Amino acid sequence: MKSTAVLNGDVILDAKGEPLRRDYAQLLKSINHLMTVGTYYSLEHEQYVLASRKAAENIVSAMGEQPSLTLEIGAEGLMCGGQTIPTNHREVRQLHDLLVPLNIARVEIDRGLNPSDLRTALAVFHHYRRELGTSSGFHEVNIEGLPGTVRTVGCSLFADDDVPGSVMPQSMEELARSFLELVGKIIANMDAALKHGFGALGAGEAGGCGAADIRDLAENLRQLARTESDPHKLLHLIQSAQKALELSRDPGSVDMVFRLLRTELEPKAPPPVLPRGMMAPESRDPEVDLAPLGGHLDVTLAEAATLGPMTCDGTKSDFLGICYKIMLAEPSSSLQTHLTAACEVALGDPLVDLENVKLCARWMSAAIRHNRTAVCDQLLESTTAPLRREHPKLLAQFWRMLWERLDNEQRGELWPFLVNDVLLGLGDVPKKLGEDLLKAVGSVNLHQARATRQRLYGMSAFEEDQASSRIFSVAPGRLYALHATLLFSPLAQWHGPRLQRQLLRSDGQGLMAAVIRLLGDFQLENAPLLAWLLEQEATGMLSPETKEAVVILLGDGLSNLVVERRREDWTTAALGWLDRLDHAAAEPVLNQVLNQRRFLFLKAWPRECRIEAERRIAAWNNASAT
Incomplete structure (x- = not known):
């Protein structure tokens, strides 16, 4: 059996299970899409304008050779081209729910419709619908402000055979009696729902309202229908009927x-201007x-x-x-x-x-x-x-698209969240996408990173004792702010040794390599010095503070270096760097390397170090002589 609420490609099935004509199906889909887009964007937004253009084209196309097109709205659904689409179909539900409260039975659209007319018409309908939602009494809705290409025809609030003599109810008493008839229909619907076992569903839907509760409510409605015909007590009846409708809706x-x-x-x-003597509806707390x-x-x-x-x-x-x-x-x-x-x-x-x-x-x-x-x-x-759990590649895409929409200040505020996801790992994302995210991480300066570091340290990536090694796949200077922040974080013991190894690989025989090799294994007390060296890596410059700290470290470290470490391959380069940075501080160390003895006659330093020290001393002597 065909379902009347199933959309299969471009096919829409009517109440009889027959497919709607293709151009009418496209018409309804484009109107529904336009209304959906309108919930996200303003009327002037490009996306809404494009959607209205497409919808207007489909409406005019569906007219064929006819001068106009008619959409009829009834209790059973929306009629288009002689076929009725049920109200619960997703492609007509929004339009039906918009027009029914406005008492519109038919919408007529002329061939001259353009996108602007369509946007105006929907705006008018929404305006009256919102206005209706703020009122608390019964009143007739007169639709004004529609473009010339769109017309509406209202329907009687009640069918001719519902009111004796086909006279519209003109008083609150008549409205009350008519509403009681609607209550009778609600009771019938609830009885039918109980017969089909709705009680179990209602219990889950309405916070514990089972079949017994629904029966009690139905009986209460019956009592009200028999006794509460006073229009001034209608509000109690309306509230009970509303609760009944909530319990009997499709779960x-x-x-x-x-x-x-x-x-x-x-x-x-x-708020509308009220006639004299009429009280404004009671305001509601949203x-x-x-x-x-x-x-x-x-x-x-x-x-x-x-x-x-x-x-x-x-x-x-x-x-x-x-x-x-x-x-x-x-x-x-x-x-x-x-x-x-x-x-x-x-x-x-x-x-x-x-x-x-x-x-x-x-x-x-x-x-x-x-x-x-x-x-x-x-x-x-x-x-x-x-x-992160289910779609790591889409998470990476999300961050790249979001980052492109932010300015520098906004990026700084969201930086901890991005870093958290990068540290937690992004899975097997494409190389280019991974590089883009690391570039985004590196786009935040140290000042911004420090301003948000306490927020960062409280995130889930820091609950573990390790993180993703992806941050070491690019030169450390490109992620200067991140590395400088992690050195003082709860992940420092995991991060520090890996950063040292990366700096060694990137610097070879440079100053950073010499300092790191002298320091040995990572220690938390060395984090400030590593942060200074990172600054040199990022900027290509050695600040006066860093220079002073490095000179002291190299001078003390080399002069007190144990014999077992003097043959390590970094010592010769370290002597050269110390001399280049500060010859006065280097001179006593160079003389020690050149002249120090063990057991009175054994040279205390390897030959390579002595040659470097001798060369440096000679160069300074020659420079002084000239």
Whole structure:
């Protein structure tokens, strides 16, 4: 049996299981895509403009030779080209949910439609929908401001045969009676749900509401329907009916939960001017409205997990985009916790792809640009942690795309997070990608690194006694700030010896090699001197402070060097460096090497060292004579 809610490629199935005409299917898909893009971007954004252009082209193309096209909206779904698409189909759900509350039965679109007209029409619909959401009473919605190429036809709030004499209800009493009829339909739906075993699902969905609770609520509604016809007591009935609808909704409707979230966070229109004598609707605390949504998120994620990976195009991006957008609104801390958990679940899915990661990078950069520091840390961790576990290559892509969107100051703030992931290891990423990330690590200066080092030391990479050796795959001077920071970190005992070995390989017989060989095995007390040598490696210059420290080290070290170490191959070079840096300090050491004896007549220093010392002394004597 064909499903009426399945999208297979470009095919959309109607309520009878028959495929919708291809051009109409493209029309609905492009409108749905446009509305989805509109949740992420402003009306003037390039992505939204491009989506509107594509949607307008598809709408006009679907008209064929006809001068206009009609979309009809009813309780069963959306009718297009004589076929009805059910309301639960993902390609019509957004449009249907937008138009139904506005009492729109039909939308007529002329051939002259252009992208600007389409954007204007959707903006008008959204404006009235938001305005409706801020009101607390019944009132007629008159749609104004539509472009000339788009027209709407309203429907009666109730069908002709619902009201005697086909007269629209003109009083609160009539509205109350009509609403009670709707309550009767809700009760019938709940009875049907109980017959199909919905009680077990309701228990998981609604925080422990099982079949008995649903029966009690249904009975309560029946009592209200029989007794509470007073329109002034209608609010109690509405609240009970709303709870009933929540309990009887489709538990697998992931999109519905997030659409409710998005609606709560849309900017509200300015309050309308009220006629004299009418009271303004009671204001609502958004935190109260959003408070239960954390529980809905947990239930939704648990149910989604039983359905397997999100395979529909755009589902995961919609999911992530809405989570990020809500986080940027800085909701309550409890809701933030639920949202970050939702991001982690989504990004841990096996079918996460590069497009999903691009979206995460865009939203993350937006949070940083808008100084949402309260949520940036949570968002970064909820994004990088699942990618690190399941998709290390995509994690590397995420960092490269995010880094390109940041300025130098923002990079400094995020540097600890990038370093943490690099130290934890990025797996078998392509060579060029790995080099790009190391270049990003090296783009932060020492001042920025030191400003964030306490934050860095508290991250997960420093909970272990080792880290990824990838940082030693490039010249140490290119990662000067990182190495200088790690030398004083909890990873110093792991990092220091490896840095010494790398410096030895890179310097050969240079000054750094001589100093490091003299020092011997890494000791924490030698970290400041290694940091100074790193500075020389990075800048190509020896600061006066470093020069003084090196002269003292070489002078004391060589003069007190034990006999067993004097034949090591670095000693001759060390004598030369000491003389070049400070001859006055080197002279007594050179004389010691040249003249020192053991057992009165044995030369104490190897021949190579004596020759170097003699040559250096002679050079200075000749220079003094001239």
